[in-house]
Amino acid sequence: MEKIQAIKPGPKPNKPDGKPDERRRVNPPNQPKHPDLKPHIHKPKD
Known part of the structure; x- marks a missing residue:
């Protein structure tokens, strides 16, 4: 029987x-350079 292993993120x-x-990663001093994502607005029937 084969052993199934989960994929783990490495270092x-x-x-x-x-x-x-x-x-x-974004360090606190660099946070102003990385603005948050804008909210996504859906069009009607989309």
Whole structure:
């Protein structure tokens, strides 16, 4: 019987110099550069 394993997200990749890559999170000082998404408005019958 084969064992089924769930796919788990691995650790974030490291930069070439060995430091962790933190591009996937927004730090509080950079938050103004990343505005929230605008609300999506549906058209009638859409």
